[in-house]
Amino acid sequence: QVQLVQSGAEVKKPGASVEVSCKASGYTFSNYGISWVRQVPGQGPEWMGWISAYNSNTNYAQKFQDRVTLSTDTSTDTAYMELRSLTSDDTAVYYCARDPGTRVFTYWGQGTLVTVSS
Amino acid sequence: EIVLTQSPATLSLSPGERATLSCRASQSISDYLAWYQQKPGQAPRLLIYDASYRATGIPARFSGSGSGTDFTLTISSLQPEDFGVYYCQQRSTWPFNFGPGTKVDIK
Numbered sequence: 001q002v003q004l005v006q007s008g009a010e011v012k013k014p015g016a017s018v019e020v021s022c023k024a025s026g027y028t029f030s031n032y033g034i035s036w037v038r039q040v041p042g043q044g045p046e047w048m049g050w051i052s053a054y055n056s057n058t059n060y061a062q063k064f065q066d067r068v069t070l071s072t073d074t075s076t077d078t079a080y081m082e083l084r085s086l087t088s089d090d091t092a093v094y095y096c097a098r099d100p101g102t103r104v105f106t107y108w109g110q111g112t113l114v115t116v117s118s
Numbered sequence: 119e120i121v122l123t124q125s126p127a128t129l130s131l132s133p134g135e136r137a138t139l140s141c142r143a144s145q146s147i148s149d150y151l152a153w154y155q156q157k158p159g160q161a162p163r164l165l166i167y168d169a170s171y172r173a174t175g176i177p178a179r180f181s182g183s184g185s186g187t188d189f190t191l192t193i194s195s196l197q198p199e200d201f202g203v204y205y206c207q208q209r210s211t212w213p214f215n216f217g218p219g220t221k222v223d224i225k
Contacts, residue, residue, distance in 0.1 A: 044217055105162070
């Protein structure tokens, strides 16, 4: 069965960077992409960007374009999301979701809480 | 950027009642709309994609309709496990954003 398992919760100081990982299993990793979605507590989800696990092509939301980097490691079937220059507004749960390029999110990771606090 | 508006913000219903949730887009998105259910502490769960297609394993009491700018999610007879927050999401135009949600709770 398809599973996406994310790394654990993080606490970061303002100005720092965070990297969240998403390990895929149960399907051929390189046949799909991964989208990253975040959710600030009490708000709706927010799409951040997408990466193809086949050729590493990326597509970022303009809001995050200057601060986020998506990458994949096909040797370990793992996707990564790095977010830089963190502020308290970045405190949120970050999700990865399998995305064949259609932006229909059938499978999700369990979420990673990132807390930004001084 | 396309803006999605959901109404009502909260819907208080009893088990067995019919629920009707609305999602309106600021411009036409054809039928590129999905609906998700989310419960506390869980990731969103895909219910409906492309306005009216149920995702695998989703019960028939969930149905979606609409096209262009106005969309509806209907739950024909609410079950206890259906309470939670429902989000619509458009995949017509970058960025592929979500609505603010409708909370369905027990009356």
